[in-house]
Amino acid sequence: MIPRRAAPCRPAAPTGKPGRWLRLGLAALVPLFGAAAAHAQQDCDLNGRSVNPSNGASTDGKTGLMRCKDRASGELQREEQLQNGVYMGLVRIYEKGKLAKEHSVNAKGNIQGRAREFSPAGRVLREATYDDGQERGLVRSFYPDGKLRRVVFYPDTGNGSERASAEFTERGQLSALRCADAPTLSPAVDDAKLCGFAGTGASQVELFDAQGNLRSRLAYVSGKRTRSQSFYDNGKTAVLDETVGNQRTEQNYSSEGVKRRETAYLLVERANVRVREQAFSEKGTLVRDQRWNSAGEPIVDDSYYLNGQPSSKSAYGNSGDMRTVEITEFYDSGERAAQGRYQVVGRSRQIPVGTHQRFSEKGKLLAESTFDAKGRITRERVWDENGELQRDDEVFEDGSRKAFAQ
Template structure:
């Protein structure tokens, strides 16, 4: 939290950066521009009928009243600010084209305190917030020019938990974030929307055109199911929590499931357990599985006709982890087989060991390579389609053959 600092009585008070809100940044920037003389238009300020310079504390020292600042060329009012005994404390109001644009109150620390508001060109309130020594507290609201609520965010007095709700200009809900407890009343019934009462909730979110974008379900403030939609109404994504499992599904714009991932929820972590990929027509093309510790168990891939393309089976642990890989022709006939030691976590670097074989589509053995425990090939053999031996080479450590 930004340390509190008392503004010097003869200097322009700028709100603390700890407030962190758009209103605060805009106000601070406007004050800096006036004080530094960087504005394109010249500004004249007066206090109690006498000309003063906000950047020169000697012109305001010991004075109390409401300072008025106007554009020298047009005479339009730019700013009003209270001065108390030479310190800029109290009301601050900014104008655009002679109309109020923003207003807030500064405390003795130079921080925004109390009600702060922004206005549209017709005087309508666009944003309002309550500050406590530079920090937003409670419900902060922003509005559309027509008066409808655009967004409401609740800032608690302690902790960092926040909740917010957003609406379209039509008045339909477009976004929701639940807190650990209901926080958004009276602008939204988040006790019901967030599933604190009456069991799991059912929430619908819309875009600016009125098209349904998401269906959500919350229980005790936590999202347990969500579903997003394409423009055509087809689902694009589903995400749900069942017990200690989370399942995520992704779909094409035609409504075909393309991916499904299952996660194991352990305290604050999620460990992937299974992931399936599907073709544009919905057939399974890849299936991967992991242990609760996140180590691979199986990885299978498939042709579009449903026949297996490859199968990988993992075994062992630590330095003894290994994977056996079998590849297939589209007919289902085995094409190749081999075993690898796996170095490192996950799939890691694979080192061939033992015999690795390749077969014809008729199932005839065509080639065989033998590897030692260091992954070095020691023997290579090959056969023709009729099973006749064509080559049998012993491979020496220097790579030569005999």
Template sequence: MFGRAQRLAFIGAWLVGAAGAAHAIQDCELDGAPINTSNGNTTAGKTGLIRCKDRDSGEVQREQQLQNGVFMGLVRYYEKGKLLKEHSVNAKGNMDGRAREFVPATGQVLRDALYSDGSEVGLVRGIYPSGQLRRLSFASSEAGSSGERAYVEYTERGQLSALRCADKPVLAPVIDDSKLCGFASAGTPSQVELFDGKGTLRMRVSYAAGKRVRNENLYDNGKPQTQDEIVGNQRTERRFSSEGVKRREVLWLLVERGAVKQREQEFSEQGSLVRDQRWTAAAEPLIDDSFYLNGQPRSKSVYAGTGDARTVDMAQFHDNGQRSMQGRYLAAGRSSRQMPIGTHQSFDDKGVLVAESVYDDKGRVTRERAFDENGKLQRDDEVFEDGSRKAFAK
């Protein structure tokens, strides 16, 4: 008598195969003798081919081999009397060996794969009803590299639409992935174009020894949308408008456990630089500059020091290039909150000093001065902790 797990596996497979005929009643037989596949007593110790037919139409819907009471061997499903799919199972009920799916009307193979104790192994083919290759993948059951490791996909037009490479060529002899994945020419990345179902070029990718080193996504008009490129230990990301104008560029330093942002630039719709940020290899801010659309500086921030003594010198500008403000802040830690220290000055659009504030090492203002349009001192106050003030002693 076969076990409960095997009965459940067989019943589950039957439910999958009979999904298109959920309300049909099947009559099963073994070597011409009626059996009940849900009753282990009718199959115990028996060997042969079970065949199940639709009671109303008499069409074969399922076949499965039985070996000494165990559902093991070939399994076939039919649709209107035509073969729909077939595979084999081992004594544990797991798929083992070749598995195929078909177009019932024509017999065209739609999928062709090999299994080892329930896992796909080797080359797996997916095929369009026309016979054109749709997908080819390579699967491994080895420890540490199990599962799908590489694949290519094609449109019905036969154009390449997707690509994933392994650490070595694995798709031969069906596909020459040594060339596609940059193994054929040492040091020279491959150049691959990917298309959508309408035949429109959607992406350009490059691989070197199986690693993707560049990819470019395209708009409908063929202009670049995004770019991602690796050179040495640096990775560069770019984003473009649909008119082909670069709007953003980010440079990363590749390290053992990921990547550290080194520089980020933002550009206007016309392509002029509007912001430029830089970081150290330890991911600490280094420079943060912004610009007006006329090209003049808008603000500049320069970081220095380490730890609790880390500071940032900031300057802001009028759109004619004249400074409007400058001062220093404490920028300890990763908090965006910064504390003013030292002397901070404000200027008019002619560059004339109009105001000045002095802060102590706790960020408290201690002195304020005001000047007229000619730079002549008008007010000089000492400021106290409670906000009160008095004219600074001369």
């Protein structure tokens, strides 16, 4: 096998679409080469002999620990292990002469085994275990005082996507939680208790912000969140999300504590199908009520005036193969104002069909329009407040009209 000759001081081309490196231009190249020049001011030695990491010939076939120092200050900046000319094994990075990072790499240059990061005081800030560059098992990060900041669990196989996690504030209070389908965060965190795996019913979890304010309350059963309640700065509920059986309900509140929206979902094969949504005014009165069937098709869409009277009612149904909606509008007194039937075409388009009527607030018929199957008006009649017919027109495709002949 031909030894891999690494050149740490060489600036790497940015990743992305072909040609991006060329498009960076001279302005981008200056700081990159400036950084390379800064690295060139290091003095490196291997087994007591001077080597140049940028020149593979100086390390070809050699084994040992290469140590590089800043030429001006003499401070140690990094240590890298070589095996037969290949950068493989221990790697240590120093900042201002103090150890900042420590890990090992395999023959492919990927991190292998334990990796740690340190504070200037020497405390561990992060520790993880890698397998060919992929994080595995528990990965922990800490605050400078040593308190746990975040713990994440990665599975032993796959692409290394995060499975479970917990985060803490500097006060040591839990600030975020993600549960897996089994306890995975022990011994760093007792997620068997937090995520409801203890077999004693739903867990009760509280999350806090950096100032120590309660931000949310959660409940878990066997790793699944069954209830979530978040709060405003004033302590009032912002969102309440709860799952019971196969139905999930989400309620949204104003900062004054008034419910403004409630949405119900049907849980079907890992999907949430919206089946009802209600909207409320600033004072908490119902202003709209919508309902859908399990297939996501609308069934009811009713709206209301602030005085509580209905503003409009829409009832959906089927007429043969045609999906229709019957819409009735109202005056704020509760009296019917208009009604008509529409053919539903797609999600947002409706075609008027049949006879549509408009009424006075006293309930008298004022106007009537008739539409054909294509939504074109074919006849239009108008009455006065006394019920006397004022106009009866036949309407043609081009918009012209004439008196309707009996």
